[in-house]
Amino acid sequence: MALANMETRLPGEPYDGRKGRSAFHAGKGGDEIVDSRFDRRLSKLLHHAARIFCEKGYEGASMRDLSRAAGMSLAGLYHYFDSKEDLLYLIQKHTFRTIIERLQERLKDAKGAEQRVRIFIENHLDYFLANKEAMKVLTHEDETLKNGRGAEIRAIKREYYRICLDLLEDLRREKGLQFSGRLAVLGLFGMINWIYTWHNPRVDLDASALAGEMSSLFLRGVLNPGKPKRKSAKANA
Amino acid sequence: MALANMETRLPGEPYDGRKGRSAFHAGKGGDEIVDSRFDRRLSKLLHHAARIFCEKGYEGASMRDLSRAAGMSLAGLYHYFDSKEDLLYLIQKHTFRTIIERLQERLKDAKGAEQRVRIFIENHLDYFLANKEAMKVLTHEDETLKNGRGAEIRAIKREYYRICLDLLEDLRREKGLQFSGRLAVLGLFGMINWIYTWHNPRVDLDASALAGEMSSLFLRGVLNPGKPKRKSAKANA
DNA sequence: TATAGATTCGAACGAACGTTCGGTAACTTC
DNA sequence: GAAGTTACCGAACGTTCGTTCGAATCTATA
Numbered sequence: 308m309a310l311a312n313m314e315t316r317l318p319g320e321p322y323d324g325r326k327g328r329s330a331f332h333a334g335k336g337g338d339e340i341v342d343s344r345f346d347r348r349l350s351k352l353l354h355h356a357a358r359i360f361c362e363k364g365y366e367g368a369s370m371r372d373l374s375r376a377a378g379m380s381l382a383g384l385y386h387y388f389d390s391k392e393d394l395l396y397l398i399q400k401h402t403f404r405t406i407i408e409r410l411q412e413r414l415k416d417a418k419g420a421e422q423r424v425r426i427f428i429e430n431h432l433d434y435f436l437a438n439k440e441a442m443k444v445l446t447h448e449d450e451t452l453k454n455g456r457g458a459e460i461r462a463i464k465r466e467y468y469r470i471c472l473d474l475l476e477d478l479r480r481e482k483g484l485q486f487s488g489r490l491a492v493l494g495l496f497g498m499i500n501w502i503y504t505w506h507n508p509r510v511d512l513d514a515s516a517l518a519g520e521m522s523s524l525f526l527r528g529v530l531n532p533g534k535p536k537r538k539s540a541k542a543n544a
Numbered sequence: 545m546a547l548a549n550m551e552t553r554l555p556g557e558p559y560d561g562r563k564g565r566s567a568f569h570a571g572k573g574g575d576e577i578v579d580s581r582f583d584r585r586l587s588k589l590l591h592h593a594a595r596i597f598c599e600k601g602y603e604g605a606s607m608r609d610l611s612r613a614a615g616m617s618l619a620g621l622y623h624y625f626d627s628k629e630d631l632l633y634l635i636q637k638h639t640f641r642t643i644i645e646r647l648q649e650r651l652k653d654a655k656g657a658e659q660r661v662r663i664f665i666e667n668h669l670d671y672f673l674a675n676k677e678a679m680k681v682l683t684h685e686d687e688t689l690k691n692g693r694g695a696e697i698r699a700i701k702r703e704y705y706r707i708c709l710d711l712l713e714d715l716r717r718e719k720g721l722q723f724s725g726r727l728a729v730l731g732l733f734g735m736i737n738w739i740y741t742w743h744n745p746r747v748d749l750d751a752s753a754l755a756g757e758m759s760s761l762f763l764r765g766v767l768n769p770g771k772p773k774r775k776s777a778k779a780n781a
Numbered sequence: 782t783a784t785a786g787a788t789t790c791g792a793a794c795g796a797a798c799g800t801t802c803g804g805t806a807a808c809t810t811c
Numbered sequence: 812g813a814a815g816t817t818a819c820c821g822a823a824c825g826t827t828c829g830t831t832c833g834a835a836t837c838t839a840t841a
Contacts, residue, residue, distance in 0.1 A: 390829075
């Protein structure tokens with residue numbers, strides 16, 4: 308009973324996650340109010356939760372921690388979501404969807420494969436550093452969600468991966484290069500996701516400068532022809 | 545009482561972690577037997593624990609999970625270590641110390657800054673892929689340990705970071721380049737640590753081939769002069 | 782101001798957690 | 812084979828966990 312809405316959806320059907328109270332679901336005239344009282348409160352709760360999951364990890368954080376941080380009773384929280392797992396799911400879905408949405412917006416008016424890769428990197432770092440807590444939760448709690456919710460997040464992740472892979476393969480084609488797309492994507496993801504373990508705003512560059520540096524590092528690595536061993540300027544493709 | 549040996553050491557003094565029963569502590573004639581019954585059993589327990597921490601995360605894994613996996617009673621486990629936290633500490637310390645030890649061995653007979661950087665990367669990936677579980681625990685549970693144990697692991701981490709930084713600064717000097725050592729180290733760490741999230745032995749290259757690819761990607765990125773924007777061959781240093 | 786629904790709460794539930802304790806069995810040393 | 816140490820276990824301790832329930836309070840509309 309408690310797990311009623313757990314696995315009774317159609318596969319691929321997203322969880323509502325709002326207990327049917329939100330004005331998000333479109334009325335007869337299409338999307339309308341997206342900022343009901345309920346939605347605003349839920350959004351604040353998600354931010355509090357992201358901060359706590361970021362600090363103590365998903366498993367290490369308790370609903371009592373969240374209730375304390377949000378200034379709301381433990382029982383009251385459950386008015387806004389179904390379970391702790393649902394909470395993580397909502398955070399990850401919203402974060403992932405937003406970063407993809409912003410990326411597609413920025414890619415609209417971009418010409419040239421190299422420029423588009425730079426935009427990908429800058430968008431990622433911009434959003435990462437502006438939403439450190441949620442992005443750490445997205446990155447660090449990668450394998451935490453199971454079953455339906457996990458599958459849905461993993462699907463979004465594949466979508467994001469695919470976008471990056473396509474950009475890199477366009478680049479490869481445009482410049483007539485040879486490299487493994489998979490390796491390039493995952494190497495790049497490593498570089499730009501790892502920042503949550505070290506970036507300190509008082510010491511390190513800001514997002515846009517960082518994006519510039521990392522783009523250069525990565526693109527030079529990908530664009531330049533591999534020299535076979537040592538001291539030999541011209542080499543095979 | 546229960547936390548007696550928790551914070552009563554001198555700062556910097558490592559935890560024994562063996563409850564004084566190990567033959568590890570040198571006798572009068574220097575180091576002798578390193579493989580007492582106790583040590584061998586402990587080592588097996590650490591492997592089981594690494595596997596479980598890897599699968600479910602440190603917080604998500606229970607001592608009962610470990611007792612089941614090790615085929616030993618819950619109470620019996622505590623004969624070998626003080627606490628769950630101690631367990632994580634022992635895994636991380638041993639893993640980190642071993643990877644550094646092997647690196648220093650390999651660096652002994654290596655000439656040329658570039659070659660030494662390649663060795664660093666190869667050693668890291670070799671060990672990572674041969675000890676995936678422990679390395680994931682080391683990497684993923686980075687901020688889990690607190691207080692004394694956490695400080696000690698963090699010190700080893702700084703040592704490892706420093707080794708890499710020195711290698712890269714040697715390279716920069718030798719080739720007369722200009723780049724941020726910190727950014728290069730952390731970018732490289734991102735690339736080579738991220739593999740635990742994606743490497744699939746049935747699909748991906750093995751450690752040595754992967755090390756070759758990543759070394760090329762990274763070194764080309766670092767070694768090649770930065771071109772300012774677009775289509776301009778010669779640029780500033 | 783009456784009413785319906787949305788929102789919040791205190792209190793409690795059963796389950797799972799890390800750890801401890803007293804005792805038994807096994808091994809080592811003389 | 813007695814004595815002493817090491818290895819291990821069943822059972823329980825006290826705490827914390829995620830979640831639920833019924834009731835109380837707020838808010839918006841008529």
